[in-house]
Every structure is written in C-alpha cells, then in structure tokens.
Amino acid sequence: MTGPLFSRRRVLAAGGLGATSLALSGCDDLGSNETFHDTILTGGERLAYRVQRFLAGDRLAPEYSEAEKSPFFRTNGNNQIAAPDYRRHIADGFANWRLDVSGLVEAPRGFSLDELRAMPARTQITRHDCVEGWSAIGGWTGVPLAALLKEVKVKPAARFVVFRCADQFGGINYYESIDLIDAFHPQTILAYAMNGETLPEGHGAPLRLRVERQLGYKQAKFIMRIELVSVLSGIGGGKGGFWEDVADYEWYAGG
Numbered sequence: 001m002t003g004p005l006f007s008r009r010r011v012l013a014a015g016g017l018g019a020t021s022l023a024l025s026g027c028d029d030l031g032s033n034e035t036f037h038d039t040i041l042t043g044g045e046r047l048a049y050r051v052q053r054f055l056a057g058d059r060l061a062p063e064y065s066e067a068e069k070s071p072f073f074r075t076n077g078n079n080q081i082a083a084p085d086y087r088r089h090i091a092d093g094f095a096n097w098r099l100d101v102s103g104l105v106e107a108p109r110g111f112s113l114d115e116l117r118a119m120p121a122r123t124q125i126t127r128h129d130c131v132e133g134w135s136a137i138g139g140w141t142g143v144p145l146a147a148l149l150k151e152v153k154v155k156p157a158a159r160f161v162v163f164r165c166a167d168q169f170g171g172i173n174y175y176e177s178i179d180l181i182d183a184f185h186p187q188t189i190l191a192y193a194m195n196g197e198t199l200p201e202g203h204g205a206p207l208r209l210r211v212e213r214q215l216g217y218k219q220a221k222f223i224m225r226i227e228l229v230s231v232l233s234g235i236g237g238g239k240g241g242f243w244e245d246v247a248d249y250e251w252y253a254g255g
C-alpha cells in the first residue's frame, strides 16, 4: 500500500459515523478555544453532550392526541409579573410590545405579536417534564424559531440563541439558551397560544419557548428579547441559563 495509512481524508471517508459526529461535536472549532462546549463543560459533560446530541439527531419529540391532553397543566416558577412595564403590556394585549432580536444577525429587528401571528404557525401537543417531578401534556401554537431566524439572517459566527425574560428571581431576570441544532429543529417554536387560547400570563405571555426534547426549565416564558451569540461565557454566570448558573442544572437538558 502506498501513501499515508491515515490521511485525514481516509479517516473521514472510513465511516459516516466518524464524519457525522465530528460535524456535530464542533471539532472543526477545537482550535478556536472559545466555544462553550470546550471551555464551560467538563470532559465528562462534553462527552455526554456530544453523545446525546449525536443520538438526538433530527429525532422528533413524541406528539399526542387531543384526548391525551392533561385536564390540568400547572404553572411553575414565576407565574405573575409585577413589573409596571409588563403590567402595561398585558393590559393592552401587548399591542406595543416587540420581540427584539439582536446580536449576531444581519438584520436585527423587532417583531410585534401580530407579525408573529401572521407568520406560518405550528401546533403541537407534547409532554412537558419538570425536574421537580411532574409532567403535563399540552397543546402549543407558535412560530417556528427557524422561520424567525431566517428573517434576521444568522451570522456564521453565531452558535447559541439566548432568551431574555421579563420575570425575576431575587432581582435577576430569567434567561435560557439553546444551540443552533435545537433552534432550527422543526418542533422548536415561540408559542403565543396554549390549548387553542392566547397564552395565559402564568404560562409565559406573550411568548414562551417550546424546545420539546428538553426539560421544563429550558422552556423560557415571558420572552422579551432574543440574542444570537457565539459563546455563553458572557451571559449571566456563564453556564447558559438561570438555573444552570444558580443551581448547577445541566445546560443540555435532553436525552
């Protein structure tokens, strides 16, 4: 045999598995030493994230029928907001509210609720699982996050979507983040309706995230602002979400 036994091309060509997991794991960026996965996650967490991400692939979360909906879907975490700005918005049906989309995008802009409602919508009946030990099946309608991101044109350097919320715990506004794999997943929507009705305050009016393959605390409610970023180290305590920062919850809360 001539030529190097393990040329890069030969190794990549040897199996789709290797090539795919490389693409998913962000190994192409290892040299930059500034990605979240490589600076924030420990070795074990990083491996778990990569394995889970590889297994998750394009898999859809299970969807349910109308008959399977829970008769009662509790609220959790904050379910009322005292802030005067928010009270003004809810009083006028969020007529002057805008979802602000900024950061690493070509065309930052605000979206009114009417504009979001006018975009193609997706409805899905899914199961919400909270780490505190309860689950509920509910129906959600909203605009696919992918459609919104296409409008604002995500810049190549962007790797994460950060959600900024109106509510606070101890003076800190709730925040969460997901990677672009989940951001462009077809079941990831910004929901403005629940079980066929306008999203109630307790469940996150006017807009809440549904990222169906992950746990309850990732489903950010009361979203006011979305930011595209390349790293999560500058967000809050640096672990990508409120509970991740204050209680060490896992940032990737999916199976």
Ligand SMILES: Nc1nc2c(c(=O)[nH]1)N[C@H]1C(S)=C(S)[C@@H](COP(=O)(O)O)O[C@H]1N2
Pocket (backbone or CB within 6 Å): 073, 074, 075, 076, 077, 078, 079, 129, 130, 131, 165, 166, 167, 174, 175, 202, 203, 204, 216, 217, 218, 219, 220, 221, 222
């Ligand atoms: N902004 C915000 N989002 C949030 C929370 C919160 O307190 N504030 N709680 C999280 C948790 S732990 C869960 S289980 C779900 C609860 O959603 P629900 O109130 O619609 O049941 O919202 C998540 N998103």
Ligand SMILES: [Mo]
Pocket (backbone or CB within 6 Å): 076, 129, 130, 131, 132, 216, 217
């Ligand atoms: Mo939760």
